[in-house]
Amino acid sequence: MSSQTLIGQATIDPQSSYVQSSTFDQDAFDQVVMSTYARFPLALERGEGCRVWDTQGREYLDFVAGIATCTLGHAHPALVAAVTRQIQKLHHVSNLYYIPEQGELAKWIVQHSCAERVFFCNSGAEANEAAIKLARKYAHTVLEIDQPIILTAHASFHGRTLATITATGQPKYQKNFDPLVPGFHYVPYNDISAVETAIGELDEGDYRVAAILLEPLQGEGGVRPGEIAYFQKLRQICDETGILLIFDEVQVGMGRSGKLWGYEHLGVEPDIFTSAKGLGGGIPIGAMMCKSFCDVFQPGEHASTFGGNPFACAAALTVCNTLEQENLLQNVEARGEQLRVGLQAIAAKYPQHITEVRGWGLIDGIELAAQTQFTAADVVKAAMEKGLLLVPAGPKVIRFVPPLIVTEAEVDTALQAVDQALAIVTTS
Numbered sequence: 046m047s048s049q050t051l052i053g054q055a056t057i058d059p060q061s062s063y064v065q066s067s068t069f070d071q072d073a074f075d076q077v078v079m080s081t082y083a084r085f086p087l088a089l090e091r092g093e094g095c096r097v098w099d100t101q102g103r104e105y106l107d108f109v110a111g112i113a114t115c116t117l118g119h120a121h122p123a124l125v126a127a128v129t130r131q132i133q134k135l136h137h138v139s140n141l142y143y144i145p146e147q148g149e150l151a152k153w154i155v156q157h158s159c160a161e162r163v164f165f166c167n168s169g170a171e172a173n174e175a176a177i178k179l180a181r182k183y184a185h186t187v188l189e190i191d192q193p194i195i196l197t198a199h200a201s202f203h204g205r206t207l208a209t210i211t212a213t214g215q216p217k218y219q220k221n222f223d224p225l226v227p228g229f230h231y232v233p234y235n236d237i238s239a240v241e242t243a244i245g246e247l248d249e250g251d252y253r254v255a256a257i258l259l260e261p262l263q264g265e266g267g268v269r270p271g272e273i274a275y276f277q278k279l280r281q282i283c284d285e286t287g288i289l290l291i292f293d294e295v296q297v298g299m300g301r302s303g304k305l306w307g308y309e310h311l312g313v314e315p316d317i318f319t320s321a322k323g324l325g326g327g328i329p330i331g332a333m334m335c336k337s338f339c340d341v342f343q344p345g346e347h348a349s350t351f352g353g354n355p356f357a358c359a360a361a362l363t364v365c366n367t368l369e370q371e372n373l374l375q376n377v378e379a380r381g382e383q384l385r386v387g388l389q390a391i392a393a394k395y396p397q398h399i400t401e402v403r404g405w406g407l408i409d410g411i412e413l414a415a416q417t418q419f420t421a422a423d424v425v426k427a428a429m430e431k432g433l434l435l436v437p438a439g440p441k442v443i444r445f446v447p448p449l450i451v452t453e454a455e456v457d458t459a460l461q462a463v464d465q466a467l468a469i470v471t472t473s
């Protein structure tokens with residue numbers, strides 16, 4: 046094995062600086078990398094804007110963006126320049142010392158959200174883990190609850206660590222990983238009476254609801270937007286009871302919804318919220334934000350070795366600044382509208398197969414009817430053959446999460462490919 050290379054002989058195109066059309070050995074890969082993912086038979090090696098190329102040199106329009114992550118697309122000149130500059134200067138030092146880039150990024154987030162304090166980590170799960178720990182410490186030390194309970198929603202997704210799979214209200218992610226972390230209770234999403242009932246029932250003995258953790262729009266659970274009346278009532282309940290309202294903005298935050306944060310669609314502010322996917326534009330970084338009243342961590346109580354290192358923060362700061370400089374929120378609204386109108390027109394051609402088109406900004410989904418013979422993954426495969434990358438959100442929802450820089454022409458091209466993909470799966 047050691048004498049073999051997975052990426053075969055590469056050819057250098059003298060006209061450009063990139064390597065192209067190398068070969069890729071899938072079997073050799075599968076022998077050494079754990080099979081935790083059901084991968085599509087595709088290996089990508091280069092990207093530019095909203096386009097990516099595979100190892101055969103075939104081009105695809107990327108409406109996955111590393112799963113709602115590559116905010117600025119691929120090889121954005123500002124991001125390339127920022128990370129190049131930063132790695133030449135200083136890339137990692139640990140949080141034993143002050144990291145100026147981290148302060149700059151935190152300042153931007155605080156100035157552009159309801160947050161007053163920021164903690165940096167490396168992923169969405171870690172950001173949620175930090176939020177869960179903060180809420181529990183707040184429950185013990187401020188609310189004086191011995192057995193704090195965190196309410197989360199059915200069909201939610203909060204990550205893959207033990208605490209975050211427990212927070213995730215989907216049994217398929219928990220199966221065979223028990224014993225799970227105690228202290229979570231699930232309610233249906235967008236159902237206020239279920240929350241009121243749960244708070245009443247759980248308020249017994251040493252147990253009490255300390256926090257409610259929700260996505261403003263459920264991403265992995267099927268691109269399901271939160272309802273304004275539900276969230277406003279939740280905010281009111283939390284204000285009256287002292288229960289913390291925590292939003293998982295890992296997928297919907299950082300401009301993807303057409304507003305910087307998903308909660309802006311709901312007219313309520315959380316006490317704590319998390320970000321990750323789009324924050325670094327594809328460079329790993331996560332963040333947990335809170336109002337100062339619940340900032341109860343003391344030195345040594347929570348930490349991350351890599352968290353908020355100069356490299357990741359320089360990348361994220363560039364994403365933030367570029368969002369503003371390129372007016373990307375406006376683009377997200379306009380392109381999102383174009384995408385949904387186009388998808389609705391396509392859906393109208395397949396009334397037995399498509400039940401709904403929904404989403405905010407550039408996080409949109411097509412829901413397939415329960416009785417259709419094909420799955421979202423079948424549509425994704427057919428679209429891939431037509432040169433468009435898409436990702437399912439559950440078995441029956443096809444998700445659209447392109448880079449926020451996507452152009453009008455690219456949305457049109459994607460719509461044509463979706464139409465062709467649906468024509469294939471509905472007739473085969």
Ligand SMILES: *Cc1c(COP(=O)(O)O)cnc(C)c1O
Nearest residue numbers: 168169170202203204264295296
């Ligand atoms: C992706 C996602 C996570 C987990 O993020 P990782 O970076 O994979 O740990 C958590 N919450 C939501 C809403 C997500 O979409």
